[in-house]
Each structure stands twice: as structure tokens, then as C-alpha cells.
Amino acid sequence: MHRGFQRRFEWSELADRRRRLAETLQGGIAILQGAGPVATFDRFRQTNELLYLAGVQTPQAYLVLDSDGRSVLYLPHQPTELPVEDRDLLAQDAELIQTVTGLDEVRPLSALPDDLRSKRLIWTPFAPPETAMTSRDVLLHAERMASLEPFGPSSSRHRQFLTALAAACPLAEVRNLTPTLDAMRLIKSPAELRVLHEAGQLSAEAVRQAMLLSRPGMNEAEMEAVAFSVFRKGGAQGEGYKTIAPGGSNIWDGHYSANNQTVPAGEWVLMDCAPDLDGYTSDIGRMWPVDGQYNSWQRELYGFVVDFHEATLARIRPGVLAQQVLDEVRQEMAPLHERTRWSEQAFEEATRELLTFRGTFSHPVGMAVHDVGNYWNQPLEPGMVFTIDPMIWVRDRRLYVRVEDTVAVTEAGIDVLTEGPPRSPGAVEEFLAARG
Incomplete structure (x- = not known):
């Protein structure tokens, strides 16, 4: 199996997690931002939230889930001649991804802003996402320290996303998905x-x-x-x-x-x-x-x-x-x-x-x-x-x-x-x- 797919769980278990989450959305949609590209000589590690719900280990992934349980994964689309086994998963690998994961659709990342623009209710985690070797308390502490920068606070990729999401979807009410995901993750299967x-x-x-x-x-x-x-x-x-x-x-x-x-x-x-x-x-x-x-x-x-x-x-x-x-x-x-x-x-x-x-x-x-x-x-x-x-x-x-x-x-x-x-x-x- 491609290295970009999780290997520990039946895909039906991840589908059930998405179903249970969809039941809480009150007619809205959920959007989860995955981890960005690795800027060091280190292995890529997906955010816990996206790994928990979609099971894909590939950079710049976004998952959108609606209240009917329909799931769409957004990935970069990049011209390449490399076979899929030699690179990260991309939007053009949609057939493979849908077959393996059971996700309903894979779309290019560039389509995401237009797909969201007319939405009225959007749920997304407000808490910073965890990746490798970190926990939320550590991330929140880092954010507090960043606020003390003498030339103005630095903003994380996640905070930039929250700001951009609100600007891109002016008709939408954006609500916090973190408590719902936390309650789900508290009880292990x-x-x-x-x-x-x-x-x-x-x-x-x-x-x-x-x-x-x-x-x-x-x-x-x-x-x-x-x-x-x-x-x-x-x-x-x-x-x-x-x-x-x-x-x-x-x-x-x-x-x-x-x-x-x-x-x-x-x-x-x-x-x-x-x-x-x-x-x-x-x-x-x-x-x-x-x-x-x-x-x-x-x-x-x-x-x-x-x-x-x-x-x-x-x-x-x-x-x-x-x-x-x-x-x-x-x-x-x-x-x-x-x-x-x-x-x-x-x-x-x-x-x-x-x-x-x-x-x-x-x-x-x-x-x-x-x-x-x-x-x-x-x-x-x-x-x-x-x-x-x-x-x-x-x-x-x-x-x-x-x-x-x-x-x-x-x-x-x-x-x-x-x-x-x-x-x-x-x-x-x-x-x-x-x-x-």
C-alpha cells in the first residue's frame, strides 16, 4: 500500500468516525486543515485530526464533510511524471484514494475557496492542530510566547487559515469543532x-x-x-x-x-x-x-x-x-x-x-x-x-x-x-x- 495511507485501522472505522461527526453538524459542513509541507529534513507527519478522520499522510490536505456524511478530500494538483509510489498523493490520484479510503470525492486544492464561498454554517477546529512530538498544551504555550515578539506577534499557519476562512466565506457563521472532536477522541475504540x-x-x-x-x-x-x-x-x-x-x-x-x-x-x-x-x-x-x-x-x-x-x-x-x-x-x-x-x-x-x-x-x-x-x-x-x-x-x-x-x-x-x-x-x- 502507498506510504500515504494509514495502515492500522479498517477503513470502515474511519468512515464511522466521519459519520458520527457529520451527525453533529446541524446542517452545516466541517473543514479540517491538514499539515503543511515539511520545511526541514524530517519525515512528514499528518495532523492528528486529519489522520483520525481521513487516514492520509500527505501534505496540504483538507477534508470537508457535510451533514449528510459526504466527504471530500482536497489535495494539491501538480504536474509530475513520477509514479504515485515514488511521491506524495496528489489530486490526480483521486481514483486510487477513493478506492482505498472510501472517501466520496477528491478535488484539487485550488477549488476549495469557491466550493466554500456560499456556505452558511462552517465548523472547524479552533484549537491548534497536533502533529509529531507535540500536544495542545505545548502548542498553546508556543502561541502565547509568540504574542510576546517585540516586533509584533507571529501567526501560525493554523491561525492564518482561520482568518482566511472567515474572509473567504463572508456569509458563513464559523463555529468551533474542537469540543466535538475532543469528546470523540476521549473514548478509544x-x-x-x-x-x-x-x-x-x-x-x-x-x-x-x-x-x-x-x-x-x-x-x-x-x-x-x-x-x-x-x-x-x-x-x-x-x-x-x-x-x-x-x-x-x-x-x-x-x-x-x-x-x-x-x-x-x-x-x-x-x-x-x-x-x-x-x-x-x-x-x-x-x-x-x-x-x-x-x-x-x-x-x-x-x-x-x-x-x-x-x-x-x-x-x-x-x-x-x-x-x-x-x-x-x-x-x-x-x-x-x-x-x-x-x-x-x-x-x-x-x-x-x-x-x-x-x-x-x-x-x-x-x-x-x-x-x-x-x-x-x-x-x-x-x-x-x-x-x-x-x-x-x-x-x-x-x-x-x-x-x-x-x-x-x-x-x-x-x-x-x-x-x-x-x-x-x-x-x-x-x-x-x-x-x-
Whole structure:
């Protein structure tokens, strides 16, 4: 199959997504802008929205969907003598594209403005589109920073599109499609869950391999290299986000990714990584000592965080709110916290904060690592995927401790998609002892 087509799902699943979206359009149309041409020596990566609905990996694609479910893909039309297998998909490949994807029509990109001009109701995502190694929160932060440019704010391709769309369709009311798409993407299908499980297992294997490689005097970059190798060998296009692999004092920066320092004996490392596997990713976090044995304060803090993590995993189930789960975990863990003889007052205070830390139930995971959708204000249900990530900060000592897994809610409870690398201090030490 041509490289420009998705390869993970039955095309009927994408057609069903388009059908469900069409039912929400209230007689209007939806238009989604795909990713533009790559301006670097990097692989093209389609926007998550267009990949989710159309499944084509080709630049400058636009998808238009009407309320009857009719779908039209707009692509550039460029004279070329290259066979289709040696280039990106173009408008002249309409027969091939319609046959493979089930889309109703393929038209040249130049026809799009005139086709839209008479429309009265147009839906389009207002949120910036995600592509490779990014999430909406990162994109919104970049937009805020762009607004601080001293010679005037720079405008993204997406913002330029929204402005041009309103100007080109003066008769139309333009509404925000983002909430509808977010709600759809929050609940993963069985086919999506299979891809997410595969991505989770690649994350888990990357951490396992990094644990086996680790030793005093290694460079953080070695762990990053292991992760990238595991991902590519496993069929991923690359990383879902920049691998986080700090050692020692660098751990304090929770999203450190320079990964260029030596890790001396007596220190530990944090590993947080995931692939971009055909548009889906994962998230995992583990901490371990490079010389194989936790010291007393590492065991004290990490051990409590792991216990909290395990208690949370054991209580997640469909039909309850995330806050209810956290309340139950707090009731279980508070007596353990009180019984523990903490070696420092700062440790007691930091771990007590974890008892009420709402962020243990962390972000959704899917096509982006910080995926779209909000599960907090509704009962958990099968198909929701998110991370469990309890963490503590000992601020006076600049110590940051966490353990993270990606889980999918099922009818029976959860599936830990990143299961594999040991979590508890004893299990980690036993695993590291096998390094030889």
C-alpha cells in the first residue's frame, strides 16, 4: 500500500468516525486543515485530526464533510511524471484514494475557496492542530510566547487559515469543532486500544533495556539512544515526545530533555519515553539507581510513591469519578503515612502532600501524549486512557520523585498498557542485579 495511507485501522472505522461527526453538524459542513509541507529534513507527519478522520499522510490536505456524511478530500494538483509510489498523493490520484479510503470525492486544492464561498454554517477546529512530538498544551504555550515578539506577534499557519476562512466565506457563521472532536477522541475504540497497547509495550521495553544498560559513569544520552532504537525497531516512526532521561540533580527539572550529562555512582535516573506509533503514543516513568541499590532516602521516598501508585491502580474501575478513586486511596494510604518513621521532616511533609495531590490522575493519552478530552467531570468508562502519575517534591532538597503508567479503563477495571518494567524498589534491585 502507498506510504500515504494509514495502515492500522479498517477503513470502515474511519468512515464511522466521519459519520458520527457529520451527525453533529446541524446542517452545516466541517473543514479540517491538514499539515503543511515539511520545511526541514524530517519525515512528514499528518495532523492528528486529519489522520483520525481521513487516514492520509500527505501534505496540504483538507477534508470537508457535510451533514449528510459526504466527504471530500482536497489535495494539491501538480504536474509530475513520477509514479504515485515514488511521491506524495496528489489530486490526480483521486481514483486510487477513493478506492482505498472510501472517501466520496477528491478535488484539487485550488477549488476549495469557491466550493466554500456560499456556505452558511462552517465548523472547524479552533484549537491548534497536533502533529509529531507535540500536544495542545505545548502548542498553546508556543502561541502565547509568540504574542510576546517585540516586533509584533507571529501567526501560525493554523491561525492564518482561520482568518482566511472567515474572509473567504463572508456569509458563513464559523463555529468551533474542537469540543466535538475532543469528546470523540476521549473514548478509544477496541482497534485504537490495540495500537495503544503496542505503543505502551514499546515504552516498557525501552525502559527495561535502559535499566539493563545503566551503570555509573554512563551518559544520559545512552538511555535516549536505547529508547529511539527500541521504537524504530518496533515499527514506530519516532518518539511521541522528546525522551526524558535525567540523572542526579537534573531530575528536579521534570521535563528535562538535554540528556547530555554523565551520571556518577550513587545517583539515580528518571526515564520517561514513548513512541509515535502510526499516530498513537504512550507514557511511562521509572526511577532507579545506576549502581543497582537504592540508598536509604531514595528507598524511603520512592517506596511510598510506588505504594501510592499501586493502591491507585487497584481502585480504578468504570462508573466512578477519578476524585472518588483518589479519596479511597487517601483513606488507605493516610494510616501508612502516619505509621512511617520519616527520616526528615521535609520527607514527611512532601509525602503528606501526595495524599491530596489531584494530579495522580494525570492527562489522557492517545494520539498525543497529553491527549485531548476531559475525563474528570464524568464517571470513568471503558475506552478512556490516561496516566497514573503520583509524584512528590522535596523543595528544600530539590528532590523530585514519581512513577508513571498509562492505563486503559476496561469493563473489569484497567489494563496497564505500560506493564513490564519493575516498579517496587525490591523488584527493581532484583532486576538490576541480573545485569551481570
